[in-house]
Amino acid sequence: MGDLQQSSRTGGPPGERSEPPFAAVVRGTGMPIVVSDARQPGAPILFANDAFLALTGYAEPEVLGRDCGFLFGQEAAPPEATAMLADALDGRDSAAELLSYRKDGSAFWNSLYLSPVRDAQGGVAYVFAAHTDVSEKKARQLALEESQDILLADLNSRTRELEAALEQKTALLHEVDHRVKNNLQLISSLMLLQSRRIQDESTRLALRGMLERVSAIATVHRRLFQNADVTRFDVAEFIRDLTGDLAGAAGRDDLQLRLDLEHVAVPASQAAPLALVVNELISNALKHAFPPGRAGAITVSTRMLDSACVLTVADDGIGLPPGPPPRNFGMTIVQLLCQQLRANLEIANREPGVRAVVTIPVPAEAAL
Amino acid sequence: MTAPDPLSVLIVEDEVLLAVELGYLVREVGCTEVGHAASSDEAIRLAHDLGPDLALVDVHLLDGPTGIDAARSISTDCGGLVLFMTANVKRLPEDFAGACGVIGKPYSEAAVKRALCFLQTCVREGHAPGAPPVGLTLAPAFETRWRADMARAS
Numbered sequence: 001m002g003d004l005q006q007s008s009r010t011g012g013p014p015g016e017r018s019e020p021p022f023a024a025v026v027r028g029t030g031m032p033i034v035v036s037d038a039r040q041p042g043a044p045i046l047f048a049n050d051a052f053l054a055l056t057g058y059a060e061p062e063v064l065g066r067d068c069g070f071l072f073g074q075e076a077a078p079p080e081a082t083a084m085l086a087d088a089l090d091g092r093d094s095a096a097e098l099l100s101y102r103k104d105g106s107a108f109w110n111s112l113y114l115s116p117v118r119d120a121q122g123g124v125a126y127v128f129a130a131h132t133d134v135s136e137k138k139a140r141q142l143a144l145e146e147s148q149d150i151l152l153a154d155l156n157s158r159t160r161e162l163e164a165a166l167e168q169k170t171a172l173l174h175e176v177d178h179r180v181k182n183n184l185q186l187i188s189s190l191m192l193l194q195s196r197r198i199q200d201e202s203t204r205l206a207l208r209g210m211l212e213r214v215s216a217i218a219t220v221h222r223r224l225f226q227n228a229d230v231t232r233f234d235v236a237e238f239i240r241d242l243t244g245d246l247a248g249a250a251g252r253d254d255l256q257l258r259l260d261l262e263h264v265a266v267p268a269s270q271a272a273p274l275a276l277v278v279n280e281l282i283s284n285a286l287k288h289a290f291p292p293g294r295a296g297a298i299t300v301s302t303r304m305l306d307s308a309c310v311l312t313v314a315d316d317g318i319g320l321p322p323g324p325p326p327r328n329f330g331m332t333i334v335q336l337l338c339q340q341l342r343a344n345l346e347i348a349n350r351e352p353g354v355r356a357v358v359t360i361p362v363p364a365e366a367a368l
Numbered sequence: 369m370t371a372p373d374p375l376s377v378l379i380v381e382d383e384v385l386l387a388v389e390l391g392y393l394v395r396e397v398g399c400t401e402v403g404h405a406a407s408s409d410e411a412i413r414l415a416h417d418l419g420p421d422l423a424l425v426d427v428h429l430l431d432g433p434t435g436i437d438a439a440r441s442i443s444t445d446c447g448g449l450v451l452f453m454t455a456n457v458k459r460l461p462e463d464f465a466g467a468c469g470v471i472g473k474p475y476s477e478a479a480v481k482r483a484l485c486f487l488q489t490c491v492r493e494g495h496a497p498g499a500p501p502v503g504l505t506l507a508p509a510f511e512t513r514w515r516a517d518m519a520r521a522s
Contacts, residue, residue, distance in 0.1 A: 174456070177455070178428075178455045178456055181455035181472075181473050181474050182383070182455050182473060182474075184474040185383075185386060185455070185473045185474040185475070186383060186385060186386065188474060188476070188477075189383075189385050189386045189388075189389040189390075190385060192389050192392070192477060193385065193388065193389050193392075196392065215474075215476045215477075218474035218476070219474075219476070221474065222472050222473070222474060225458075240502065241502055241503070244478065244479070244482070244501065244502035244503065245476040245477075245478040245479060245502075245503075246478075
Protein backbone atom coordinates (compact mmCIF):
# COMPACT_ATOMS: atom_id res chain seq x y z
CA MET A 1 0.00 0.00 0.00
CA GLY A 2 3.09 2.25 -0.06
CA ASP A 3 2.13 3.62 -3.43
CA LEU A 4 -1.34 4.42 -2.28
CA GLN A 5 0.03 6.35 0.67
CA GLN A 6 2.47 8.06 -1.62
CA SER A 7 -0.24 8.98 -4.04
CA SER A 8 -2.28 10.29 -1.11
CA ARG A 9 0.44 12.78 -0.48
CA THR A 10 1.01 13.79 -4.11
CA GLY A 11 -2.39 13.59 -5.82
CA GLY A 12 -5.87 13.23 -4.40
CA PRO A 13 -6.40 10.43 -1.92
CA PRO A 14 -9.19 8.16 -3.06
CA GLY A 15 -12.14 7.89 -0.78
CA GLU A 16 -11.29 11.08 1.08
CA ARG A 17 -14.04 13.70 0.75
CA SER A 18 -12.12 16.82 1.81
CA GLU A 19 -9.98 17.03 -1.33
CA PRO A 20 -8.11 19.68 -3.32
CA PRO A 21 -9.96 21.26 -6.30
CA PHE A 22 -8.02 19.18 -8.85
CA ALA A 23 -9.12 15.88 -7.31
CA ALA A 24 -12.71 17.22 -7.05
CA VAL A 25 -12.66 17.96 -10.79
CA VAL A 26 -11.49 14.44 -11.69
CA ARG A 27 -14.06 12.91 -9.38
CA GLY A 28 -16.91 15.08 -10.59
CA THR A 29 -16.31 15.27 -14.35
CA GLY A 30 -18.85 13.68 -16.68
CA MET A 31 -16.11 11.65 -18.33
CA PRO A 32 -15.71 8.20 -16.75
CA ILE A 33 -12.15 7.93 -15.44
CA VAL A 34 -10.23 5.16 -13.72
CA VAL A 35 -6.70 5.26 -12.30
CA SER A 36 -4.81 2.01 -11.76
CA ASP A 37 -1.67 1.11 -9.87
CA ALA A 38 1.06 0.36 -12.40
CA ARG A 39 3.36 -1.14 -9.81
CA GLN A 40 1.06 -3.93 -8.62
CA PRO A 41 0.56 -7.15 -10.60
CA GLY A 42 -2.55 -6.86 -12.78
CA ALA A 43 -2.62 -3.10 -12.20
CA PRO A 44 -5.47 -2.97 -9.63
CA ILE A 45 -7.81 0.02 -9.65
CA LEU A 46 -6.87 2.78 -7.21
CA PHE A 47 -9.56 5.25 -8.15
CA ALA A 48 -12.80 5.31 -10.15
CA ASN A 49 -14.81 8.52 -10.52
CA ASP A 50 -18.57 8.93 -10.23
CA ALA A 51 -19.13 9.00 -13.98
CA PHE A 52 -17.39 5.62 -14.33
CA LEU A 53 -19.51 4.14 -11.52
CA ALA A 54 -22.65 5.57 -13.15
CA LEU A 55 -21.67 4.14 -16.52
CA THR A 56 -20.90 0.64 -15.26
CA GLY A 57 -23.42 0.36 -12.41
CA TYR A 58 -20.86 -0.72 -9.80
CA ALA A 59 -20.40 0.77 -6.34
CA GLU A 60 -16.97 2.15 -5.54
CA PRO A 61 -15.99 -0.73 -3.13
CA GLU A 62 -16.84 -3.23 -5.85
CA VAL A 63 -14.15 -1.91 -8.18
CA LEU A 64 -11.30 -0.67 -5.99
CA GLY A 65 -8.40 -3.09 -5.81
CA ARG A 66 -9.64 -5.19 -8.75
CA ASP A 67 -7.96 -5.44 -12.10
CA CYS A 68 -9.94 -4.15 -15.05
CA GLY A 69 -10.90 -7.64 -16.27
CA PHE A 70 -14.44 -7.42 -14.82
CA LEU A 71 -15.24 -4.78 -17.47
CA PHE A 72 -15.20 -7.46 -20.14
CA GLY A 73 -17.76 -9.76 -18.57
CA GLN A 74 -17.32 -13.41 -17.72
CA GLU A 75 -14.65 -13.89 -20.36
CA ALA A 76 -10.96 -13.19 -19.84
CA ALA A 77 -9.90 -9.68 -20.86
CA PRO A 78 -9.68 -9.53 -24.67
CA PRO A 79 -6.15 -9.50 -26.14
CA GLU A 80 -6.66 -5.88 -27.24
CA ALA A 81 -7.23 -4.81 -23.62
CA THR A 82 -4.22 -6.78 -22.36
CA ALA A 83 -2.10 -5.23 -25.12
CA MET A 84 -3.30 -1.73 -24.22
CA LEU A 85 -2.38 -2.24 -20.57
CA ALA A 86 1.03 -3.61 -21.54
CA ASP A 87 1.52 -0.51 -23.74
CA ALA A 88 0.64 1.77 -20.85
CA LEU A 89 3.02 -0.05 -18.48
CA ASP A 90 5.71 0.36 -21.15
CA GLY A 91 4.99 4.08 -21.25
CA ARG A 92 2.87 4.37 -24.40
CA ASP A 93 -0.63 5.81 -24.95
CA SER A 94 -3.22 3.70 -26.69
CA ALA A 95 -6.85 3.90 -27.78
CA ALA A 96 -9.44 1.36 -28.98
CA GLU A 97 -13.14 0.65 -29.09
CA LEU A 98 -13.91 -2.50 -27.10
CA LEU A 99 -17.17 -4.23 -26.21
CA SER A 100 -17.57 -3.89 -22.41
CA TYR A 101 -20.17 -4.99 -19.82
CA ARG A 102 -22.03 -3.24 -16.98
CA LYS A 103 -22.67 -4.87 -13.63
CA ASP A 104 -26.14 -5.95 -14.82
CA GLY A 105 -24.54 -7.81 -17.75
CA SER A 106 -25.66 -5.33 -20.44
CA ALA A 107 -23.06 -4.56 -23.07
CA PHE A 108 -21.86 -1.22 -24.38
CA TRP A 109 -19.22 -0.09 -26.85
CA ASN A 110 -16.43 1.49 -24.85
CA SER A 111 -14.07 3.94 -26.47
CA LEU A 112 -11.07 3.41 -24.21
CA TYR A 113 -8.08 5.72 -23.88
CA LEU A 114 -5.15 4.50 -21.75
CA SER A 115 -2.23 6.68 -20.80
CA PRO A 116 0.73 6.07 -18.44
CA VAL A 117 1.41 8.57 -15.64
CA ARG A 118 5.04 8.80 -14.53
CA ASP A 119 6.43 9.63 -11.11
CA ALA A 120 9.24 12.09 -10.37
CA GLN A 121 11.85 9.45 -11.26
CA GLY A 122 10.28 8.87 -14.67
CA GLY A 123 8.94 5.40 -13.93
CA VAL A 124 5.34 4.53 -14.81
CA ALA A 125 3.44 4.76 -11.54
CA TYR A 126 -0.20 4.96 -12.64
CA VAL A 127 -2.32 4.11 -15.61
CA PHE A 128 -4.96 6.70 -16.47
CA ALA A 129 -8.01 5.30 -18.29
CA ALA A 130 -10.80 7.38 -19.87
CA HIS A 131 -13.94 5.50 -20.91
CA THR A 132 -16.65 6.76 -23.30
CA ASP A 133 -19.87 4.96 -24.14
CA VAL A 134 -19.96 5.04 -27.96
CA SER A 135 -22.70 2.41 -28.35
CA GLU A 136 -24.97 4.73 -30.33
CA LYS A 137 -22.25 5.84 -32.70
CA LYS A 138 -21.13 2.22 -33.07
CA ALA A 139 -24.69 1.07 -33.70
CA ARG A 140 -25.09 3.70 -36.43
CA GLN A 141 -21.76 2.69 -37.91
CA LEU A 142 -22.68 -1.01 -37.88
CA ALA A 143 -26.11 -0.25 -39.37
CA LEU A 144 -24.42 1.82 -42.08
CA GLU A 145 -21.93 -0.95 -42.82
CA GLU A 146 -24.73 -3.46 -42.88
CA SER A 147 -26.83 -1.38 -45.27
CA GLN A 148 -23.75 -0.83 -47.44
CA ASP A 149 -23.19 -4.59 -47.49
CA ILE A 150 -26.82 -5.13 -48.45
CA LEU A 151 -26.59 -2.48 -51.17
CA LEU A 152 -23.36 -3.95 -52.48
CA ALA A 153 -24.79 -7.47 -52.47
CA ASP A 154 -27.88 -6.14 -54.24
CA LEU A 155 -25.72 -4.33 -56.79
CA ASN A 156 -23.57 -7.42 -57.37
CA SER A 157 -26.59 -9.63 -57.84
CA ARG A 158 -28.14 -7.13 -60.28
CA THR A 159 -24.87 -6.87 -62.20
CA ARG A 160 -24.71 -10.67 -62.43
CA GLU A 161 -28.33 -10.77 -63.64
CA LEU A 162 -27.61 -8.11 -66.28
CA GLU A 163 -24.45 -9.90 -67.40
CA ALA A 164 -26.36 -13.16 -67.69
CA ALA A 165 -29.14 -11.43 -69.64
CA LEU A 166 -26.60 -9.81 -71.98
CA GLU A 167 -24.85 -13.13 -72.47
CA GLN A 168 -28.17 -14.74 -73.31
CA LYS A 169 -29.04 -11.98 -75.78
CA THR A 170 -25.61 -12.23 -77.42
CA ALA A 171 -25.96 -16.00 -77.72
CA LEU A 172 -29.43 -15.52 -79.20
CA LEU A 173 -28.13 -12.96 -81.70
CA HIS A 174 -25.35 -15.36 -82.74
CA GLU A 175 -27.86 -18.16 -83.07
CA VAL A 176 -30.20 -16.07 -85.23
CA ASP A 177 -27.29 -14.80 -87.32
CA HIS A 178 -26.11 -18.36 -87.76
CA ARG A 179 -29.57 -19.50 -88.86
CA VAL A 180 -30.03 -16.63 -91.30
CA LYS A 181 -26.67 -17.42 -92.91
CA ASN A 182 -27.35 -21.15 -93.08
CA ASN A 183 -30.83 -20.63 -94.52
CA LEU A 184 -29.51 -18.24 -97.18
CA GLN A 185 -26.92 -20.88 -98.00
CA LEU A 186 -29.65 -23.49 -98.25
CA ILE A 187 -31.74 -21.27 -100.57
CA SER A 188 -28.70 -20.66 -102.80
CA SER A 189 -27.87 -24.36 -102.95
CA LEU A 190 -31.48 -25.27 -103.78
CA MET A 191 -31.58 -22.77 -106.65
CA LEU A 192 -28.19 -23.94 -107.93
CA LEU A 193 -29.29 -27.56 -107.80
CA GLN A 194 -32.46 -26.79 -109.74
CA SER A 195 -30.68 -24.62 -112.31
CA ARG A 196 -28.47 -27.59 -113.15
CA ARG A 197 -31.52 -29.58 -114.25
CA ILE A 198 -33.24 -26.90 -116.35
CA GLN A 199 -32.83 -27.39 -120.10
CA ASP A 200 -34.61 -24.23 -121.29
CA GLU A 201 -31.98 -21.48 -121.57
CA SER A 202 -34.23 -18.52 -120.74
CA THR A 203 -35.67 -20.25 -117.63
CA ARG A 204 -32.18 -21.20 -116.56
CA LEU A 205 -30.97 -17.61 -116.97
CA ALA A 206 -33.96 -16.30 -115.00
CA LEU A 207 -33.15 -18.71 -112.18
CA ARG A 208 -29.48 -17.70 -112.33
CA GLY A 209 -30.58 -14.07 -112.06
CA MET A 210 -32.57 -14.88 -108.95
CA LEU A 211 -29.61 -16.80 -107.57
CA GLU A 212 -27.39 -13.76 -108.02
CA ARG A 213 -29.93 -11.61 -106.15
CA VAL A 214 -30.06 -14.11 -103.29
CA SER A 215 -26.25 -14.20 -103.30
CA ALA A 216 -26.11 -10.41 -103.09
CA ILE A 217 -28.34 -10.51 -99.99
CA ALA A 218 -26.23 -13.40 -98.65
CA THR A 219 -23.09 -11.32 -99.12
CA VAL A 220 -24.73 -8.52 -97.13
CA HIS A 221 -25.39 -10.94 -94.27
CA ARG A 222 -21.90 -12.36 -94.38
CA ARG A 223 -20.46 -8.84 -94.09
CA LEU A 224 -22.98 -7.33 -91.65
CA PHE A 225 -21.61 -8.84 -88.45
CA GLN A 226 -17.95 -8.70 -89.43
CA ASN A 227 -17.49 -5.16 -88.07
CA ALA A 228 -17.55 -4.24 -84.41
CA ASP A 229 -20.31 -1.74 -85.24
CA VAL A 230 -23.27 -3.82 -86.42
CA THR A 231 -25.39 -0.74 -87.19
CA ARG A 232 -23.26 0.36 -90.15
CA PHE A 233 -22.54 -1.27 -93.44
CA ASP A 234 -19.36 -0.74 -95.43
CA VAL A 235 -20.43 -0.33 -99.06
CA ALA A 236 -16.89 -0.45 -100.51
CA GLU A 237 -16.03 -3.77 -98.83
CA PHE A 238 -19.36 -5.21 -99.93
CA ILE A 239 -18.76 -4.23 -103.59
CA ARG A 240 -15.30 -5.80 -103.49
CA ASP A 241 -16.87 -9.01 -102.23
CA LEU A 242 -19.83 -8.99 -104.62
CA THR A 243 -17.93 -8.15 -107.81
CA GLY A 244 -15.53 -11.02 -107.23
CA ASP A 245 -18.52 -13.33 -107.56
CA LEU A 246 -20.24 -11.52 -110.46
CA ALA A 247 -17.17 -11.36 -112.68
CA GLY A 248 -16.49 -15.04 -112.06
CA ALA A 249 -20.10 -15.96 -112.82
CA ALA A 250 -20.08 -14.07 -116.14
CA GLY A 251 -17.34 -16.36 -117.42
CA ARG A 252 -15.92 -13.69 -119.72
CA ASP A 253 -12.14 -13.36 -119.86
CA ASP A 254 -12.40 -10.33 -122.13
CA LEU A 255 -14.26 -8.18 -119.58
CA GLN A 256 -12.41 -6.19 -116.96
CA LEU A 257 -13.87 -5.00 -113.69
CA ARG A 258 -12.29 -1.84 -112.30
CA LEU A 259 -13.00 -0.79 -108.75
CA ASP A 260 -12.49 2.78 -107.57
CA LEU A 261 -13.89 2.57 -104.08
CA GLU A 262 -13.90 5.20 -101.38
CA HIS A 263 -14.79 4.11 -97.87
CA VAL A 264 -18.56 4.71 -97.58
CA ALA A 265 -20.82 3.53 -94.76
CA VAL A 266 -24.61 3.42 -94.79
CA PRO A 267 -27.03 2.36 -92.05
CA ALA A 268 -27.36 -1.43 -91.86
CA SER A 269 -31.08 -1.12 -92.71
CA GLN A 270 -30.11 0.23 -96.18
CA ALA A 271 -27.60 -2.54 -96.83
CA ALA A 272 -29.85 -5.11 -98.53
CA PRO A 273 -31.69 -2.72 -100.95
CA LEU A 274 -28.41 -1.00 -101.83
CA ALA A 275 -26.75 -4.38 -102.40
CA LEU A 276 -29.53 -5.38 -104.78
CA VAL A 277 -29.20 -2.10 -106.72
CA VAL A 278 -25.43 -2.60 -107.10
CA ASN A 279 -25.99 -6.20 -108.14
CA GLU A 280 -28.57 -5.27 -110.82
CA LEU A 281 -26.49 -2.44 -112.29
CA ILE A 282 -23.35 -4.56 -112.59
CA SER A 283 -25.08 -7.68 -113.89
CA ASN A 284 -27.09 -5.52 -116.31
CA ALA A 285 -23.84 -4.16 -117.74
CA LEU A 286 -22.34 -7.67 -117.90
CA LYS A 287 -25.44 -8.98 -119.70
CA HIS A 288 -26.26 -6.18 -122.16
CA ALA A 289 -23.24 -3.93 -122.75
CA PHE A 290 -20.88 -6.47 -124.25
CA PRO A 291 -22.25 -8.83 -126.90
CA PRO A 292 -20.01 -11.82 -127.60
CA GLY A 293 -16.75 -10.64 -129.14
CA ARG A 294 -16.88 -7.15 -127.69
CA ALA A 295 -14.27 -6.69 -124.98
CA GLY A 296 -14.45 -3.89 -122.45
CA ALA A 297 -14.42 -2.75 -118.87
CA ILE A 298 -16.92 -1.98 -116.15
CA THR A 299 -15.91 0.60 -113.58
CA VAL A 300 -17.59 0.70 -110.18
CA SER A 301 -16.86 3.66 -107.94
CA THR A 302 -18.12 4.98 -104.62
CA ARG A 303 -17.76 8.50 -103.27
CA MET A 304 -18.96 10.32 -100.18
CA LEU A 305 -20.24 13.75 -101.24
CA ASP A 306 -22.08 16.21 -98.94
CA SER A 307 -23.66 13.51 -96.74
CA ALA A 308 -24.67 11.48 -99.78
CA CYS A 309 -23.23 8.22 -101.03
CA VAL A 310 -22.60 8.40 -104.79
CA LEU A 311 -22.36 5.08 -106.54
CA THR A 312 -21.37 4.91 -110.20
CA VAL A 313 -21.43 1.89 -112.50
CA ALA A 314 -20.02 2.77 -115.92
CA ASP A 315 -19.26 0.53 -118.89
CA ASP A 316 -17.66 1.17 -122.30
CA GLY A 317 -19.99 -1.20 -124.15
CA ILE A 318 -22.51 -0.70 -126.91
CA GLY A 319 -24.66 1.84 -125.07
CA LEU A 320 -28.41 2.09 -124.61
CA PRO A 321 -30.68 1.27 -127.53
CA PRO A 322 -32.46 4.30 -129.01
CA GLY A 323 -35.95 5.03 -127.69
CA PRO A 324 -37.40 4.86 -124.15
CA PRO A 325 -35.22 3.28 -121.42
CA PRO A 326 -35.50 -0.50 -121.14
CA ARG A 327 -38.06 -1.81 -118.64
CA ASN A 328 -36.70 -5.25 -117.86
CA PHE A 329 -37.13 -6.88 -114.44
CA GLY A 330 -33.65 -5.90 -113.28
CA MET A 331 -34.17 -2.21 -114.07
CA THR A 332 -37.60 -2.27 -112.42
CA ILE A 333 -35.96 -3.57 -109.24
CA VAL A 334 -33.37 -0.78 -109.41
CA GLN A 335 -36.04 1.92 -109.85
CA LEU A 336 -38.23 0.60 -107.04
CA LEU A 337 -35.34 0.22 -104.59
CA CYS A 338 -34.01 3.69 -105.44
CA GLN A 339 -37.45 5.04 -104.49
CA GLN A 340 -37.25 3.13 -101.22
CA LEU A 341 -33.75 4.47 -100.51
CA ARG A 342 -34.89 8.03 -101.48
CA ALA A 343 -32.04 7.82 -103.95
CA ASN A 344 -31.63 9.69 -107.22
CA LEU A 345 -30.96 7.48 -110.25
CA GLU A 346 -29.46 8.77 -113.51
CA ILE A 347 -28.74 6.50 -116.44
CA ALA A 348 -27.19 8.00 -119.56
CA ASN A 349 -25.12 7.12 -122.59
CA ARG A 350 -21.50 8.21 -122.27
CA GLU A 351 -20.10 7.42 -125.74
CA PRO A 352 -19.07 4.67 -125.54
CA GLY A 353 -21.18 2.84 -123.06
CA VAL A 354 -23.57 3.68 -120.27
CA ARG A 355 -23.13 5.35 -116.93
CA ALA A 356 -25.54 4.78 -114.04
CA VAL A 357 -25.21 7.14 -111.07
CA VAL A 358 -27.08 6.46 -107.83
CA THR A 359 -27.01 9.20 -105.21
CA ILE A 360 -28.21 8.00 -101.80
CA PRO A 361 -28.71 10.44 -98.93
CA VAL A 362 -26.94 9.09 -95.86
CA PRO A 363 -27.85 10.28 -92.34
CA ALA A 364 -24.81 12.05 -90.85
CA GLU A 365 -24.45 9.63 -87.94
CA ALA A 366 -23.98 6.67 -90.32
CA ALA A 367 -21.09 8.27 -92.23
CA LEU A 368 -17.62 7.23 -91.11
CA MET B 369 4.00 -25.84 -115.60
CA THR B 370 1.84 -28.91 -115.95
CA ALA B 371 -1.83 -29.00 -114.94
CA PRO B 372 -1.98 -29.97 -111.26
CA ASP B 373 -3.32 -33.40 -110.31
CA PRO B 374 -6.93 -33.17 -109.20
CA LEU B 375 -7.38 -32.97 -105.44
CA SER B 376 -9.41 -35.69 -103.74
CA VAL B 377 -12.03 -34.00 -101.58
CA LEU B 378 -14.06 -35.23 -98.59
CA ILE B 379 -17.21 -33.22 -97.87
CA VAL B 380 -18.18 -32.98 -94.19
CA GLU B 381 -21.58 -31.27 -94.04
CA ASP B 382 -24.82 -32.22 -92.27
CA GLU B 383 -27.12 -30.33 -94.67
CA VAL B 384 -27.47 -32.86 -97.45
CA LEU B 385 -28.56 -30.32 -100.12
CA LEU B 386 -25.49 -28.21 -99.40
CA ALA B 387 -23.32 -31.32 -99.58
CA VAL B 388 -24.76 -32.38 -102.95
CA GLU B 389 -24.34 -28.91 -104.45
CA LEU B 390 -20.81 -28.70 -103.02
CA GLY B 391 -20.11 -32.02 -104.77
CA TYR B 392 -21.05 -30.45 -108.13
CA LEU B 393 -18.73 -27.48 -107.48
CA VAL B 394 -15.87 -29.79 -106.50
CA ARG B 395 -16.22 -31.76 -109.74
CA GLU B 396 -16.69 -28.63 -111.86
CA VAL B 397 -13.23 -27.32 -110.89
CA GLY B 398 -11.70 -30.70 -111.72
CA CYS B 399 -11.36 -32.08 -108.20
CA THR B 400 -12.62 -35.52 -107.22
CA GLU B 401 -15.28 -35.97 -104.54
CA VAL B 402 -14.31 -39.11 -102.62
CA GLY B 403 -16.92 -39.09 -99.90
CA HIS B 404 -19.51 -37.28 -97.80
CA ALA B 405 -19.85 -37.38 -94.00
CA ALA B 406 -22.59 -35.80 -91.90
CA SER B 407 -21.18 -36.45 -88.42
CA SER B 408 -17.74 -36.11 -86.84
CA ASP B 409 -17.30 -39.88 -86.30
CA GLU B 410 -18.12 -40.55 -89.90
CA ALA B 411 -15.83 -37.73 -91.04
CA ILE B 412 -12.84 -39.04 -89.05
CA ARG B 413 -13.45 -42.62 -90.19
CA LEU B 414 -13.77 -41.64 -93.87
CA ALA B 415 -10.72 -39.37 -93.67
CA HIS B 416 -8.76 -42.25 -92.19
CA ASP B 417 -9.95 -44.77 -94.79
CA LEU B 418 -9.83 -42.54 -97.88
CA GLY B 419 -6.91 -40.23 -97.04
CA PRO B 420 -8.33 -37.25 -98.99
CA ASP B 421 -6.10 -34.33 -100.02
CA LEU B 422 -8.71 -31.91 -98.73
CA ALA B 423 -11.66 -32.07 -96.33
CA LEU B 424 -14.33 -29.36 -96.49
CA VAL B 425 -15.65 -29.24 -92.92
CA ASP B 426 -18.71 -27.49 -91.48
CA VAL B 427 -18.47 -26.65 -87.77
CA HIS B 428 -22.03 -27.76 -86.99
CA LEU B 429 -22.56 -31.44 -87.78
CA LEU B 430 -25.26 -33.98 -86.98
CA ASP B 431 -23.70 -34.67 -83.57
CA GLY B 432 -23.37 -30.99 -82.60
CA PRO B 433 -20.59 -28.39 -82.93
CA THR B 434 -18.04 -31.16 -83.43
CA GLY B 435 -16.52 -29.95 -86.72
CA ILE B 436 -13.60 -28.28 -84.92
CA ASP B 437 -12.54 -31.51 -83.18
CA ALA B 438 -13.04 -33.46 -86.40
CA ALA B 439 -10.85 -30.94 -88.24
CA ARG B 440 -8.09 -31.24 -85.64
CA SER B 441 -8.22 -35.01 -85.82
CA ILE B 442 -8.22 -35.11 -89.64
CA SER B 443 -5.36 -32.64 -90.05
CA THR B 444 -3.27 -34.28 -87.31
CA ASP B 445 -3.85 -38.00 -87.93
CA CYS B 446 -4.70 -38.24 -91.63
CA GLY B 447 -2.31 -35.62 -92.95
CA GLY B 448 -4.96 -34.07 -95.18
CA LEU B 449 -5.75 -30.38 -95.56
CA VAL B 450 -8.90 -29.12 -93.86
CA LEU B 451 -10.90 -26.10 -95.02
CA PHE B 452 -13.71 -24.89 -92.76
CA MET B 453 -17.00 -23.82 -94.32
CA THR B 454 -19.03 -22.20 -91.56
CA ALA B 455 -21.42 -19.36 -90.73
CA ASN B 456 -19.56 -18.98 -87.42
CA VAL B 457 -16.16 -17.75 -88.61
CA LYS B 458 -15.62 -15.82 -85.36
CA ARG B 459 -16.00 -18.94 -83.22
CA LEU B 460 -13.04 -20.76 -84.78
CA PRO B 461 -10.02 -21.21 -82.48
CA GLU B 462 -7.01 -18.98 -83.14
CA ASP B 463 -4.97 -21.85 -84.59
CA PHE B 464 -7.91 -22.89 -86.84
CA ALA B 465 -7.65 -26.40 -85.24
CA GLY B 466 -5.01 -27.24 -87.82
CA ALA B 467 -7.21 -26.23 -90.77
CA CYS B 468 -5.66 -24.21 -93.60
CA GLY B 469 -8.45 -21.63 -93.73
CA VAL B 470 -12.14 -20.83 -93.82
CA ILE B 471 -14.87 -19.88 -96.26
CA GLY B 472 -17.68 -18.01 -94.51
CA LYS B 473 -21.24 -19.06 -95.10
CA PRO B 474 -23.25 -18.04 -97.00
CA TYR B 475 -20.64 -18.60 -99.72
CA SER B 476 -21.17 -18.17 -103.44
CA GLU B 477 -20.56 -20.75 -106.12
CA ALA B 478 -17.77 -18.58 -107.51
CA ALA B 479 -16.05 -18.12 -104.13
CA VAL B 480 -15.90 -21.88 -103.53
CA LYS B 481 -14.51 -22.53 -107.00
CA ARG B 482 -11.86 -19.82 -106.65
CA ALA B 483 -10.83 -21.20 -103.25
CA LEU B 484 -10.59 -24.79 -104.54
CA CYS B 485 -8.40 -23.73 -107.50
CA PHE B 486 -6.19 -21.67 -105.18
CA LEU B 487 -5.75 -24.52 -102.69
CA GLN B 488 -5.07 -27.00 -105.49
CA THR B 489 -2.12 -24.88 -106.60
CA CYS B 490 -0.91 -24.43 -103.00
CA VAL B 491 -0.96 -28.20 -102.42
CA ARG B 492 0.60 -29.25 -105.70
CA GLU B 493 3.23 -26.54 -105.94
CA GLY B 494 3.87 -25.92 -102.25
CA HIS B 495 3.24 -22.20 -102.47
CA ALA B 496 0.40 -19.79 -103.14
CA PRO B 497 -0.12 -18.51 -106.72
CA GLY B 498 -0.77 -15.05 -105.21
CA ALA B 499 -3.01 -13.47 -102.59
CA PRO B 500 -5.91 -15.68 -101.47
CA PRO B 501 -9.09 -15.03 -103.50
CA VAL B 502 -11.98 -12.97 -102.10
CA GLY B 503 -14.06 -15.14 -99.75
CA LEU B 504 -11.15 -17.32 -98.55
CA THR B 505 -9.37 -16.53 -95.29
CA LEU B 506 -6.17 -18.50 -94.65
CA ALA B 507 -5.07 -19.68 -91.22
CA PRO B 508 -2.01 -17.71 -90.03
CA ALA B 509 0.19 -20.84 -90.09
CA PHE B 510 -0.69 -21.65 -93.70
CA GLU B 511 -0.43 -18.05 -94.81
CA THR B 512 3.17 -18.13 -93.54
CA ARG B 513 3.92 -21.60 -94.91
CA TRP B 514 2.72 -20.97 -98.43
CA ARG B 515 4.04 -17.41 -98.59
CA ALA B 516 7.46 -18.40 -97.20
CA ASP B 517 7.76 -21.18 -99.78
CA MET B 518 6.73 -18.78 -102.52
CA ALA B 519 9.55 -16.40 -101.50
CA ARG B 520 12.05 -19.27 -101.57
CA ALA B 521 10.85 -20.47 -104.97
CA SER B 522 11.10 -17.06 -106.64
